[in-house]
Amino acid sequence: MFFKNLKGNFRKPAGSQTLKWLLGWHDERRPKSPATGVPIPYVQNDGSSLYKSTGDTLTWIGQASFLIQLGGKNMLIDPVLSRSLGFIKRNSPPGLDWAALPQKIDIVFITHNHRDHMDAPTLKRLGPDPVYVVPKGLGIWFRQNGFPKVIEMSWWQQEEIDGIDVTFVPAEHWSRRGLADINTSWWGGYVISKNGLRVYHSGDTGWFDGFAQIAERFPDIDAAMLPAGAYAPRWFMRAQHIDPEEAVRAFKTLGAKQFVGMHWGTFKLSDEPLDEPMHVLPHIWEQEELERSKLESGVLGKILRLDKLG
Template sequence: MARNRYYQGPPSDHFDGTRFFNPGQPPTDRGLRDLIRWRLAGETARWPRSVPVTKARPAARVAGLRVTMVGHATLLIQAAGINILTDPIWSPRASPFRFAGPQRVTEPGIAFDDLPPIDVVLLSHCHYDHCDVATLRRLQAAHAPLMAMPLGNDTIVRAAVPGARCVTGDWWDRLTLGEGIATTLTPAYHWANRWPSDVRMALWSGHHLATPAGTIWFVGDTGYGDGTIFGEVRARLGAPDLALIPIGAYAPRWFMAAQHVDPAEAVRICATVEARRALGIHWGTFQLTDEPREEPAAALAEAVAAQGWAADRFVAAVPGSVYEASARP
């Protein structure tokens, strides 16, 4: 049996002693034959080389709850005076290589040098479009934030970012991040790796943030599966004031459904957890899959209308745009 290089712990209902898995859900592993079948289908849409972005210049601190979209799954959450980044990536490629891999189509919605003081970084998993060690090194040098992540990811981060302050947890663990602020790691139907040899050796999760200004659920990457985990999030943690839900990188469905939701499924998640408001993330920055760049935003708007919701309850977040939220009365 292969040895897990990132995490050594007892088996559980989602860890077999070597690899993590999604209990009771369709497998996410895809072999070379599946990859060749996908690529030979030739159905990948052509994306623009670049899309203009109007960059934001955030305030140093915010008393309430404000979210600025940077791009992909990177957002600046400003809540009750605390500044938090999710899955930060400022690199031009989502890749282990500088010369190959998916390139940015949109510039970051905040210039790195315009970031306010960053107190906390939340990581959902170790895929290169979510755990970019070049960006983490820059953040460590400039801000030395606390970094919170699921099991095993700390081994990856500490090896690449000397001096990084890491806190880790399993699904449903609550991690204290500062005065009056904490994250609960929520299950997701996904997978993780850095190389072909370490598939599912580090855990994946979302983050359910509790702050004095309100609650924010950063879903992380997930498929819909049987939907059980989303009902559990609502039952255990309550309805979030704001949910950050992925809407892109879903085509073709035969390949991607077990690991990435589509916009209609994202709306189902939002309805299940009864989020007061939601932002669609994980779309339009890196071309990872087949769908046209603008399709997720259009499909989300259609799904929201079909639900009978106000159009602004769940919108596709645009890099550089700022979204104000508030806690429930």
């Protein structure tokens, strides 16, 4: 079975397009920027306040990885704590290292199977105890790799998982893990709710009408985790990754209380400098005349109290 986007069956860019990008044979060329050694805002977090927390929190670990504490449950989404993705080195340390994570992880969410979102070494270290919530088509990988507690979800499917309300929602992207499995598993985001609090993680996505559909179904999102990196050059990345301007537009469309930036500063996957989003987002925010307190562009290890959002 092959999965497709709301717009149609977008597949990964053709090899000729990838070569054109990598060789710089296009008009959006940028000067080369470092892949490592780029300072990213970081708060030392040894996890002590998370161990004893009875509140609802959100902590950025890096890339699209977050620890979510909601309704007394500890949840990870797209956890990647490895030092590299093969030959792609990690630029910044995880906002929470292994020792800082809560001892018990109840649920692990995976948005899609790209390696900066679904990291096998991290998952194997987490082990078989959590419930793994994955897009339809990915369950076989998890079961074959020793994870028996797997829930596969289709777009708009709703489940109550360990007392947490979960909906898998569309994104505009694609999937691939090996040589011959393009779009054989789905991709998407999650809306996660408990006790009147609701968070949304988009996964990887290009701009699409799905943001308005999500807003219509979930008009009271407290925090929206939105990607703001891996966007240059636009002719190549636009179909699969929103840029900071589109991320702010998505936030406004969703009507969420808090913008939480992600998918930047960790792995060098595109042409813009690794730290560009943190400089660009405040300027866009100001131009849009949005309340500054509603912008969390991204600080590794910083604990965001969901129950304190305005």
